[in-house]
Amino acid sequence: MKTPAGLQALIDDGVIDAVLRPLKSGKEASVYVVRAGDEIRCAKVYKDMAQRSFQQRVQYQEGRKVRGSREARAIGKATKYGRKQQETAWKNTEVDALYQLRDAGVRVPEPHGYVHGVLVMELVADAEGSSAPRLGEVALSPAQARDYHRFLVRQIVKMLCTGLVHGDLSPYNVLVGADGPVVIDFPQVVSAAGNNAARTMLLRDVNNITAYLGTSAPELLDTWYGEEMWALFEAGDLHPDTELTGHFEHDESIPDIDGVRHAINDAREEALIRQQGRDAAAEAD
Numbered sequence: 610m611k612t613p614a615g616l617q618a619l620i621d622d623g624v625i626d627a628v629l630r631p632l633k634s635g636k637e638a639s640v641y642v643v644r645a646g647d648e649i650r651c652a653k654v655y656k657d658m659a660q661r662s663f664q665q666r667v668q669y670q671e672g673r674k675v676r677g678s679r680e681a682r683a684i685g686k687a688t689k690y691g692r693k694q695q696e697t698a699w700k701n702t703e704v705d706a707l708y709q710l711r712d713a714g715v716r717v718p719e720p721h722g723y724v725h726g727v728l729v730m731e732l733v734a735d736a737e738g739s740s741a742p743r744l745g746e747v748a749l750s751p752a753q754a755r756d757y758h759r760f761l762v763r764q765i766v767k768m769l770c771t772g773l774v775h776g777d778l779s780p781y782n783v784l785v786g787a788d789g790p791v792v793i794d795f796p797q798v799v800s801a802a803g804n805n806a807a808r809t810m811l812l813r814d815v816n817n818i819t820a821y822l823g824t825s826a827p828e829l830l831d832t833w834y835g836e837e838m839w840a841l842f843e844a845g846d847l848h849p850d851t852e853l854t855g856h857f858e859h860d861e862s863i864p865d866i867d868g869v870r871h872a873i874n875d876a877r878e879e880a881l882i883r884q885q886g887r888d889a890a891a892e893a894d
């Protein structure tokens with residue numbers, strides 16, 4: 610194929626040898642299958658600032674470390690320099706998170722460098738060597754759903770223990786590789802301790818995974834792993850191998866100011882109704 614503009618510099622520098630095919634082009638990035646020596650990898654090319662809506666990301670920027678006060682001021686301002694720095698900070702967030710999470714033993718694609726604004730990483734593949742499907746695209750038995758849920762809750766705990774919340778976790782940002790689920794897509798990762806919205810985002814992340822896997826294993830819809838891990842995290846009692854129960858005593862005396870409970874219950878109810886619809890349809894067959 611014709612080499613995309615964003616990847617030519619990597620070929621010129623010998624970082625990769627060839628671009629084999631486009632994998633997926635989304636809102637914020639295009640992902641390509643590339644060859645580096647004997648290795649098949651993938652390359653994530655970020656779209657230009659102008660093509661992305663940054664205003665809605667402001668929430669994510671809160672609590673993120675930026676080196677140097679000039680940089681911090683520039684990011685705060687909508688100057689050309691500020692936009693440039695903000696874009697760099699945005700891209701680096703995903704790369705930094707990937708290395709940090711890999712080091713913490715979270716199952717993410719193995720990073721192979723960040724060159725000319727392109728992230729080169731392991732191509733997550735299925736048993737046949739083809740690029741892996743997303744979790745939201747695979748049919749699961751109840752046992753598999755429970756197994757994946759246990760594994761993914763553990764990955765979220767490990768992330769939280771390194772101080773990070775994914776922030777956009779869904780069945781579309783989990784790939785099902787030959788060795789099981791792999792978490793991807795980290796540009797919006799937030800600092801668990803430094804961002805006021807971190808708890809809300811963590812609960813949403815856990816709920817997205819639970820609501821989806823709960824359609825295959827409905828008993829998962831009765832679990833409260835997000836609330837449980839956040840309470841332990843806040844108390845300084847969460848460790849990468851902390852055993853969780855999925856139970857959580859809700860303190861009714863604290864008013865639900867952020868409405869998270871509502872959103873979560875709505876999502877769970879919806880998932881249950883869908884499941885009941887499917888059960889009814891299956892019975893009618």
Ligand SMILES: Nc1ncnc2c1ncn2[C@@H]1O[C@H](COP(=O)(O)OP(=O)(O)O)[C@@H](O)[C@H]1O
Nearest residue numbers: 633635636637638640651718731732733740794
């Ligand atoms: N390391 C990877 N291995 C295999 N496929 C990948 C990998 N990274 C991304 N993809 C594919 O590219 C798609 C888009 O990548 P993602 O990082 O989620 O970016 P975005 O959703 O912002 O466009 C994913 O849904 C997945 O299908």
Ligand SMILES: [Mg+2]
Nearest residue numbers: 635781782794
């Ligand atoms: Mg994605």
